[in-house]
Amino acid sequence: MSSSQPGSCPCQGAAGRPTILYTLLSPSVRDWPSVAPARGRCLCRQHRPVQLCTPHRTCQEALDVLAKTLAFRRDGRCRVPLFRLGLAQCTVPCQVAEVPMPSILKKILLEKPSSGAGSSQRPDRPQPSLAEVQWLQCCLESFWSLELGPKEYAYLKGTVLFNPEVPGLYASSHIGHLQQEAHQALWEVLEPWCPAGQSRLARVLLMASTLKSIPPSLLGDLFLRPVIGDVDIADLLEDMLLLS
Structure with missing residues (x-):
């Protein structure tokens, strides 16, 4: 993958603090000196907030993928990895456009000054940035380039489900054996399509590991928040379980 994860922002100085101009023009920074500037407050194009086209x-497709993970709801640790794999398998699109933002001058002239510490409010929860969504697209497109079939995805999900490293397991050795069987089954289904089946297996597992770099908060803000609002995903899954 040629793209890199979202890093430092040109709006910030060498010490990671906002520049003087940004501080002067941003009331939120002055009101909250102990809080780092949110991703939605950055002035750079790469860090401007975006929304789905x-x-x-798109959110309906993502909710359909999420519903397929309900069978594994009891294991909260595997829910997000399975959701990531489901987004890749179902090729859920994530085309975005910049959120219209008022000009700095308009914000200065129209924003009401806070009357005191008790009346001041924290800024709204920021939306995903362009850099974050581009990283998500890069991870998904790299995974799509593998052109995996339904069986390959099924066995790959098995390697995620049977994780012996999850704390609190009563039979971790047995779970580890099941994970080895899932790896073996995945290798067997890959071998007929590639002479070096073992190397293809390593590539598939490597690409699957890159999906772990996609934060769950980004998935929720991008695919679920536009339709369900600021609802906790765990509570949403509980409601879906009761209705199913």
């Missing part, structure tokens, strides 16, 4: 269609 077709939120209802």
Whole structure:
């Protein structure tokens, strides 16, 4: 992958603090000196907030993927990895456009000054940035380039489900054996399509590991928040379980 994860921001100085101009023009920074500037407050294009171009269609596809993980709801640690794999398998699109933002001058002239510490409010929860979504697209496109089939995805999900490193397991050795069987089954389904089946298996597992770099908060803000609002995903899954 040629892209890199979202890093430092040109709006910040060498010490990671906002520049003087940004501090002067941003009331939120002055009101909250102990809080680092949120990703949605950055002035750079890469860190400007974005939103889905077709939120209802895309979010519905993401909710369908999330519903397929309900069978594994009791293991909260595997829910997010399975959701990531589901997004890759179902090729859920994530085309975005910049959120219209008022000009700095308009914000200065129209923003009401806070009357005191008790009346001041924290800024709204920021939306995903362009850099974050580009990293998500890079991870998904690299995974799509593997052109995995339904069986390969099924066995790959098995390697995620049977994780002996999860704390609190009563039979971790047995779970580890099941994970080895899932790896073996994945290798067997890959071998006929590639003479070096073992190396392809290593590549598939490597690409799957890159999906772990996608933060769950980004997935929730991008795919779920536009349709369900600021609802806790765990509570949403509980409601879906009761209705199913």
